[in-house]
Amino acid sequence: MTDVTHTTTAETYTIPVGPLHVALEEPMYFKIDVRGETIANVDINAGHVHRGIEYLTTKRTIYQNVILTERICSLCSNSHPETFAMAAEQIAGLEVPERALYLRVIAGEIKRIASNLFNIAILAHLVGYETLFMHVMEVREVAQDIKESVFGNRMDLGAVCIGGVRYDLDDETTAYLSGALDKLVPEIDEIIATYRTNGSILGRTRGIGILKREDALACGVVGPVARASGIDYDVRMVAPYAAYDRLPMVVHTLTDGDVWSRAMIRLAEARTAIELIRACLRDLPGGPTHLHDRPDIPRGQAVAKCEAPRGELIYYLKTNDNPEPERVKWRVPTFMNWDALRYMLADQKIADIAIIVNSIDPCVSCTER
Amino acid sequence: MTRVPEDLESRLAAVAPGGIDYSEAADVHGTKVVWVALADKDALLPVATVLHELGARLSMTCASQPPAPEEEEAEEPAEGEEAKADEGPRASFGGTVLDGTSYELAYHFDLDGDTVTVIAHVSQGGEIDSLTPLFRTADWSEREMMELYALTVRSHPDPRRLFIDPTIDAAVFERLIPFSTLVNAASTKGLWEKILNKKGGAA
Structure with a gap:
């Protein structure tokens, strides 16, 4: 009889995870070298949903690109046109009305709540805690209802x-939004308490997939992944845009850099997002929501960035005398965060691959465009 | 609190003997945006070294092919004026001819919120140094530049395709790709013919 233990632990095997895999939400191919059950090396093979959107942007007018960029990704869809618009406004020297700046924050933060809760829910699913998965998805549904009702x-x-926003809040919508936020607060607080104390969650996430601060800096990770490894960087704070400089912004950081820390940062940021929206509703100035003319965007170039739910999103826009941009380039947070998986997965167990991959809240359609 | 040091221009100029074209602006919150065009593309690595020492993060890179000025193309050559021929197509800072085929490479660095964009020009099919010895984050960005254009990044540790399948022709951004081809559905008939041919005959 073959000594199974001996043959499986002494040699290194390569196993494929993906591109289509039950535990991955989107297609990405990981070639993983394992020794026994432990991961020795990781190679990432991308490109399964590359759609050439960057090429398409140069065939659309600048105004049409507001529509196109919103379709790059669904979870952070609002961040794309917002940052693209910021770049175009910079080139044209447009001053966005004050009310629109607050309304942009509201839209962005609602998306953040929904996006972060989605990732937290998937984590529960991967842990095998299906009731918690369904519960978090149900809470997220409140954020989905807000989006459906308001937008x-x-x-x-x-x-x-x-030049602004395409929606406005009247008294009735504001009252509905405030009520929905009031509903979300105790629910998110309860989810935070569960993630802090539940044995199943802690057992599968504490000390798993660690990204040390120095490795995080080397990989240039952004967003909750960076902040969970002790990097105090949030675009809303270091390079304020929209109305963030006037709002009670709090940057959450943790130092352990494990799966659990990344989840807790996302939960804390969902909670902070509610406070930011409340502050916007309280301080919302009057006036127009957008500029009433649609000026040509002159020749120029600009860089704009914002803090999408997954971290820093940066846009570079170059225009010439044509209605179509000469070049549009963007780099999404996940693009930076993939590389960190090599550190997070090193010496981890095969069983934890899906949980660790999910902990960067990967967005493949965003990464590949 | 400002993260771009006061003397950034002189520090960068000191390592780029060919010259730099430097401009700086700040928004209402004081966040700075700096543009640095290099006269010589080989100054990229020394300039990036200065930024690395300042603690910068390579945030994004972008390659493009700036189009040639339209009015010059429309001009008919029969005029035979020396002055016209002397002007030639517009050139970049540093003298790279902008005839629609040369590349403009923009490297966007983040200095704790401020952005420094370093721009280098490379002739078509030319080479540029890899920034991977300084910035791990340059790896994917440079692979992407290489698969979109006929550009070579010198000393890249892993110059494989990033997103685009190796079976697809190189330099996709240098060709016009019909939308139907882009989405792999040239026509319903074409798609079926492709499948049937692969199966080796009619259905």
């Missing part, structure tokens, strides 16, 4: 335009 869509809000 008319559950994912692509269509909230941003160059």
Whole structure:
């Protein structure tokens, strides 16, 4: 009889995870070298949902690109047109009305709540805690209802335009929004308490998939992944845009850099997002929501960035005398965070691959465009 | 609190003997945006070294092919004026001819919220140094530049395709790709013919 223990632990095997895999939400191919059950090395093979959107942007007018960029990704869909619009506004020297700046924050933070809760729910699913998964998804549904009621869509809000926003809040919508936020607060607090204390969650996430601060800096990770490894960087704080400089912004950081820390940062940021929206509703100035003319965007170039739910999203826009941009380039947070998986997965167990991959809240459609 | 040091221009100029074209602006919150065009593309690595020492993070890179000025193309050559021929197509800072084929490479660095964009020009099919010895984050970005354009990144540790399948022709951004081809559905008929051919005959 073959000594199974001996043959499986002494040699290194390569196993494929993905591109289509039950535990991955989107297609990505990981070639993983394992020794026994332990991961020795990881190679990442991307490109399964590459759609050439960057090429397409140069065939659309700058105004059409507001629509196109919103369709790059669903979970952070609002961040794309917002940052693209910020770049175009910089080139044209447009001053966005004050009320629109607050309304942009509201749209962005609602998306953040929904996006972060989605990731937290998937974590529960991967842990095998299905009731918690369904519960978090149910709470997230409140955020989905807000999006559907306020913007008319559950994912692509269509909230941003160059020079302002395309929606407004009246008294009735504001009252509904405040009520929905009031509903969310105790629910999110309860989820935070569960993630802090539940044995199943802690057992599968504490000390798993660690990204040390120095490795996080080397990989240039952004967003909750960076902040969970002790990097105090949030675009809303270091390079404020919209109305963030006037709002009670709090940057949450933790130092352990494990799966659990990344989840807790996302929960804390969902909670902070509610406070930011409340502050916006309280301080919302009057006036127009957008500029009433649609100026040509002159020749120029600009860089704009915002803090999407997954971290820093940066846009580079170069225009010439044509209505179509000469070049549009963007780099999404997940693009930076993939590389960190090599550190997170090193010496971890095969069984934890899906949990660790999910902990960067990966967005493949965003990464590949 | 400002993260771009006061003397950034002189520090960068000191390591780029060919010259730099430096401009700086700040928004209402004081966040700075700096543009640095390099006269010589080989100054990229020394300039990036200065930024690395300042604690910068390579945030994004972007390659593009700036189009040639339209009015010059429209001009008919029969005029035979020396002055016209002397002007030639517009050139970049540093003298790279902008005839629609050369590359403009923009490297966006983050200095704790401020952005420094370093721009280098490379002729078509040319080479540029890899920034991977300084910035791990340059790896994927440079692979992406290489698969989109006929550009070579010198000393890249892993110059494989990043997103685009190796079976697809190189330099996709240098060709016009019909939308139907882009989405792999040239026509219903074409798609079926492709499948049937692969199966080796009619259905």
